[in-house]
Amino acid sequence: MEAVLALVIGVLGGAAVWLVLRPRTFQVLLGLALFSYAVNLFIFSMGSLFIGKPPIVAAELAPDLEHYTDPMPQALVLTAIVIGFATTALFLVVLLAARGLSGTDHVDGTKEQR
Amino acid sequence: MSVEMPLWAQLVVALLLVCSGLLVLISATGLVLLQDFFQRMHPPAIAYTLGSWCVALAGMVCFSVIESGPALHPGLISILLAFSVPVTTVLLARASLFRRRAAGIEGTPPPLSAPAGSASEVESPVASRP
Amino acid sequence: MILRRIVPAPLQSALLFALWLVLARSLSPGQILLGLALALLLPRLTAPLRVRARLRRPLRFLRYVATVARDVLSSNLQVASGIVAWPWRRPRSRFVIIPLELRDPVGLAVLAMVTTIVPGTVWSEIALDRSRLLLHVWDVNEEEAFIQRFKARYEQPLREIFE
Amino acid sequence: MKPELAHLIVVPIVLPLLVTALLLLLGARRRRLGSLIHVGAALANLLVALEILRRIHADGLPGAVKVYLAGNWPAHFGIVLVADRLSALMLVLTGVVGLAAAVYSSAAWGRVSVFFFPLFQIQLMGLNGAFLTGDLFNLFVFFEVLLAASYGLQLHGSGRSRVRAGLHYIAVNLLASALFLVGLAILYGILGTLSMADIALKVPRVPQSDRGLLHAGAAILAVAFFTKAAMWPLGSWLVPAYRTASAPVGAIFALMTKVGVYTLLRLSTLLFSSSAGPSAHLGGAVLLYGGLSTIGFGALGLMASLRLGRIAGFSILVSSGTLLAAIGVGEASVTSAALYYLLSATLAASALFLLVELVERAASGEESPLRYAQLELDEDTNLDDAEAALVGRDIPVSLALLGLAFMACVLIVSGLPPLSGFVAKLQLMMALFNPGGAQVAHEPTAVTWCFCGLLLLSGLSATVSLSRAGIQQVWSTADHPARRWKVVEVAPVLALISAAGWLTLSAEPVLHYTRAAAEALYDPRGYVEAVLSTKPVPGPASGAGEEEAP
Amino acid sequence: MSSLLSGACTFALGSYAVASVVVVARLIGGPRAQDRVLALDLLYLHGMLAMLVLGIRYQSDIYFEGALLIALFGFVSSSALAKFLLRGEVME
Amino acid sequence: MPLAGLLLLPFIGSLLSAILPTRARTVLAGWAGLVSTAAAAWVLLLFPRVKGGGVLRQEIEWLPSAGLNLILRVDGLAWMFALLVTVGGALICLYARYYMSPDDPVARFYSCFLAFMGAMLGLVLSGNLVQLVLFWELTSLVSFLLIGYWHHRVDARRGARMALSVTALGGLALLGGVIVLGHIVGSYELERILASGEQIRAHRLYPVALLLVLLGAFTKSAQVPFHIWLPRAMVAPTPASAYLHSATMVKAGVFLLARLWLVLSGTELWFWLVGGVGTLTLLLGAYIAMFQHDLKRVLAYSTISHLGLITLLLGLNSSLAAVAAVFHIMNHATFKASLFMAAGIVDHETGTRDIRRLSGLIHAMPITGALALVASASMAGVPLLNGFLSKEMFFAETVFLSSHPWLEVSLPIAATVAGVFAVVYSLRFGYDVFFGAATSRLPRKPEEPPRWMRIPIDLLVLICLVVGVAPARAIGPSLAAAAAPVVGGELPEYDLALWHGFNAPFVMSLIAIAGGVLLHRLLRRAQRQGRFNEVPLLARVNGRRAFESLLVGLTRLSRAALRVVATRRLQPQMFAIIAVAVLLGSASFRGLPLTWGHRERLPASPAFALFWGIGMACALGVAISGKFHRVVALILMSGAGLVTCLTFAWFSAPDLALTQLVVEVVTTMLFLLGLRWLPMRLEEAHRSVGLRTTGRRARDLMLALATGCGLSALSYALLTRPAPQSISPFFLHRALPEGGGANVVNVMLVDFRALDTIGEITVLGAVALTVFALLRRFRPPAESIDRPHQQQALPADVVTDLVNPRATDDIGRGYLMVPAIISRWLLPVALLVAVHLLLRGHNEPGGGFVAGLIVAVALIMQYLVFGTHWVEARVKLLPLRWIGAGLLLAVMTGLGALAAGYPFLTTHTLHATLPVIGEVHLPSATFFDLGVFAVVVGATLLILTALAHQSVRAHRRPGARGQRSSAAEAS
């Protein structure tokens, strides 16, 4: 399963990079959003992944990494998700403003430049 | 995980789960198989209703047995679904009607609200989004 | 009247209270107290957006729910078998226009929910004056019979309940 | 530290946030009160920073470090705020520039949008936090805080070119932030900790099989900082973004690349110190050559620019490159000089950004500098034939002050005597030629020559370009009737210049300080020990004292 | 966890996964936007069902809230999409 | 008395004059003159102490740790220059009082003037090379201000800029040279450096140091090819020219050469470089001077020539020549200053400086004429004047040089030729202006200037005469004192006599004078015929033009270069960042190969493999459809988001799953709101894709692949490694007992890492504010100002159920009837769920973030079905208040700990036993989470509603068609 997860992260990241390098603002936006998925999964995969061992401590289990998954990456990802959402929103609005002001959705605000 | 369920409960839960799996498979198959969009709107209802009811029931049985008390919360999901799914369906069907009329697709009924005689709610077929 | 002021929407409050207990998965005094507080508070907070409707015949409504549940089961099987049999037998799907007598928006909303959760019918369009409903039906033999059955089974009870 | 003032370290973070909340709750109605709070908070921020610096310096120890355990959790578990000499210095710099920009902005900028002041305060909070934090992920968060505010500030006022530049600025920074996270995640995956001090302890013990990954993580992390520090070729975003920003924003932005530089300095000395085993001095060459090429790039840009705004932007690039290269050299003496340079360059660049706006306000409607460049070649007036009279013109006091301030900026930016820019470059070159002090024989390497040559060359190109633009845009301003500049606009400029002047006069104590800061950086044991040995306050909330090894 | 239950869970999860793959064919293939919206809605449902089954599989309540949220809010995205298709703007 | 006083005197004077009334010219001139005179007197009084080789020294601490202190040091050379500077200054002040127009606000002039004097004094008194550089640049700067004094004149601005650019170049080079010298010697102190001549000349870096120092000296002293700035600097007011460009600033270069002569000279390199440049400058300057028509330019080029002469003398590696150089420095200062002042008087009285227009002025101003004639004779090297003496010494040096044979011949010839030229330009200045027929075609009628204006010239010319007649008596001791330090204290044998016999130098002088007179006649005749009005051979060479071309060329070149190394386009920037990351990332594995770990692998789950396959398909789909099919891309992205969410759920991260899910919903809503304003892109049917585009796409694809592979490899490597010795067990251990919560992730957010959370909500708030501010000024694209095509497609007169909620108050109509009722039913449910998740968050999955997002989504859903107007007419949301209050609550919760003596954000738990409820634990973290909740609600609502408001605004915007048709729509 590790290989598949790694593959997912890679594909998300690769697709994001491709989009980020495109000349249309909306593509860049999509790319940045996809990249944040990739990054979030990447951070998440740094903790030792376990199934069915959420970091919600119960009295009967010893509080160690045998019985619970690593909470740290989760806390980091949680913060990253929210920040990612905020920045995505911001980029979207800036993109709209740029489209309105420059009359084109090219990232450089110039007309066709393929 | 510490509690082992009695066999009857296991059987019930397993049966419900298998049913749900099969129903969901069927509904998905229908979505791909059927040719017309409005026809395709029917199969998901299987998954929304019986497909999820089975799982919810399985959950209720399972957690009631484990916690040795009535666990109603999985059932909540089915109720909530009954409320939320119609919103999408109603809007989506209406949108589809509109788009089909705009694209001038055969077999789309005329708008209900327009007075008799005006065939379309749109002036001319507009280029619509894919 | 004082009770009315404290509990402006008793049904809503009751449902919310029940919902809270189910969510909390506990019947501890604390949760009950909290649930009560929320059940009283939330309807107030959302008062400007509350749906004003009266459930005139609650028992009739419960029977109606049972009918729908039964129909859901049978329709599920019908549609599922229709899909499985699709390569051999195509369902006769078509649009059906149903003349409506039910005008209450809440009743109509319930009707929409019913058509949605019962497989085989899709609520497609309602006339602006709520006089006609466009349904897409999965498999219909005789249109008139279907209309009659639909009105009797789903619309008529709602008129009794809400109007 | 006296117990009653133990919380001083957290004030630079909490105060701006509190003010932000207040300003938001105050709403748009009470502008005057709002701008009063805004300026007052900036002043308080500076005072607190000064007090922190004073306390740290008063310790007199080589590795004076004050540690604050936010949340009362021991260092490598909770987030720890660390104020050492370097942090304190950056805090003070932030305080000075922040106050100047705040005063300047109180003139008119708040009126344009009610959100200017809150965003400004958030920016201050982000800067202070980034300089104080001792936790890698918290650093990311504070980076995001200062960036989020900077996006808003950069876009402040909207307009086509601004939004376009902002789009690029945001896109680039979002990408860099993503890389930051990737790098950070790898470091966590290998080391299992986020506390910088703890990382410094663990890096030498990383097994050989994991070291490649560790280096890759550090490299990706570094690329994020390179981008934020505008290292060539990752810094093309800077000039348009800074040029289009409004004046007080540009002034505070002058600090932002310095955050990247600060972080690189902090992390490279902490993680890859000489005691880091096989990873010692990792990436020094990249920093050095990247920095050098950035100086060259900045010098080119200066030469190519006619508009003051662009020139100010490129001068930031030059300073960024200089700092990066100086860090890349990896010698305490060079770093010490670089810190002095950082102070001087930041003050000058901030003043320049404020000036640009004042000048451009006066010179609006002037002929375009581009046409001016054309003109230069075309005509060749004989001295006698010039029509203008040989009688001087009056220069209003405000303009004279402004002109002098501009000149001072030119001097500092290009490193001409007698102001701090000269001292800084001199110190840098002296340190490069004699890293071990004047008495230690040392053969200058090609890099030394290259570095010094670029320093001088960039100075020259700054002189040429600033004098060209200055003559065109500042001097010709004198032809116009008196302009309306408010005292609150001119005063911050003069204050920043005076601060630079003070730096020159007090070069000895300042350099003494930076030397101590640099030496502590290159011997991070003090930092690590101080952080890891700080105990939580014992009490019911935190079972302190019974701290156990991870 | 008995092998019977875990087998049933695996079967259910597998069915959902296969069903989702089938649905994704519509999601990607369309042909029209309404098909994709419908497919997305269904995909969310499958996700919800998968969470519930995971809850049963690991006999843990923590998956329930996820499912609850999908049941409560899964429709918001698809309704917004549908409204967008119909009116060209989400909020008028 | 400390020397610092002498140095400070002019600076204090400068500051004072800046604040004196700006038109009080007599007061100002008097003040400046007083200061200069005092300084001059001070300097004069120092003579006895430096006469016998004594050195005065004062050290002021500046940067002791770096070995840099301000050292004021007076030896003979410094004394001589200080005298030139101060006495010259005093004379010029007097002159300027009359020269400057009464209308001129001269405070600035005197202020700069005195500042310049101070800088120059600082330069010559420097006992430390760094300090010398400091004052060196200061003179450049102040001279910039003086040259550009009349800054309203374009030539003044340009001249000033050119001077600054050239001398700044030199100054920076000099700084480099000084650094190298300091590196060689280990100190920047002049005395240590002067004592280390051998060491320096033998050092490997000597050539570098020499070149850099010479670059400084040559630019300052206007040596070819850096001479171009000097003629252009003549736009300065004449008093400034007389001061800066005769006696002081231009002498700084030769002063430096003399100062370091002991250390740097004596090598072949020195000889060729200094001598060569000097010779060239001598000849070229004199040559060009002959053909100038502007009096001041004649003087400027002659100054260049004389500076060349001095340089040449210093370059000859002979101590006698060095003495001659020092002597000529003094002589040149006297006659050139007086000539400048005379030129100023001519200009002042006649209104022109054009030699061609001036003639026979001797009749109108006989005394001035006489003085000018004497001074120009001195410049020409006529016997009985001081210029003759030093020139004779120069001729002698060229004759007695022992070097290559060809040089031994050609150098005297060159010197003689330069002498001839000097006579010619001197005649042009003296003869052409004052003799000949008096002309009446002048702008002003000339007459003698005020008597006091002439006094400085009187004095200087007197010095010329006295020195010329009785050199040994007049100047001997001073020269000896000044020259001794240059050559190291041991003066060579020389004889300051008027008559050395009929020797080769004398013959050369004679030839020069005779040849000069002859050449002048020829030139005069030719110029009358209209020839030789331009500099022959060099007419096309224009220094200024060359300089400007150089600058413009450099500017253009750097622009071209900038286009290569920088970009204003986004794509290359993004490419660079990713590429550098990939490159550096892979370079890290050089020598440390990437290996997979041995952690026990996760059990295989085909179901999840399939789900992940879906995720990948969706991601690829987004990449493909992002350009033309935005809605499709959006839908596919939701798919990828769902898979991410499932992954979180599967791998035991319920909190992440919840948050991701709601964020997903909000993001979709956000994108759709945005798409409303993003005009559609239609795929062109036959779009030809150029080769360049294909290439770029291939390149991007490669990078995308590389990044993907890199990320995969990294994550696989880390996934397969055993978990590191993590700090996490601590959190698991402490969460419940000390953090007061069982949900460790939540406890981390609100307790262990609460500072992160504070930052995070601040980010959210900042972004919301930014979005709101930006949207207030939002101008939609022209294409989408109108209502969307779906709405336009509806004819206004057709009755439809597709009602616009803006147009009707009764929302129970049309297609929205059912959604409206259901979403209103769901609102309290959603709020209840939000409260549920908020309250349980500390112990079970949930928390402020999710709860806040849920509330926001529930409210946004109301916007969706009812429209903005309807909702906002009924519910006051005030998102800004939510943000402010939330931030305040979070911070105040954190600050609460301070009151108890604990650090910021320390959690406290309230344990209480209530009557019915029983035991209650209320951690302060709950309030913190409540703050988080409020900020999230406020920020999300602010962002989304701000976007939603655009539709309302667009509706109101004039020109939008919505206005007209909406009424019809409603009917």
Ligand code: NA
């Ligand atoms: Na149905």
Ligand code: NA
């Ligand atoms: Na705590």
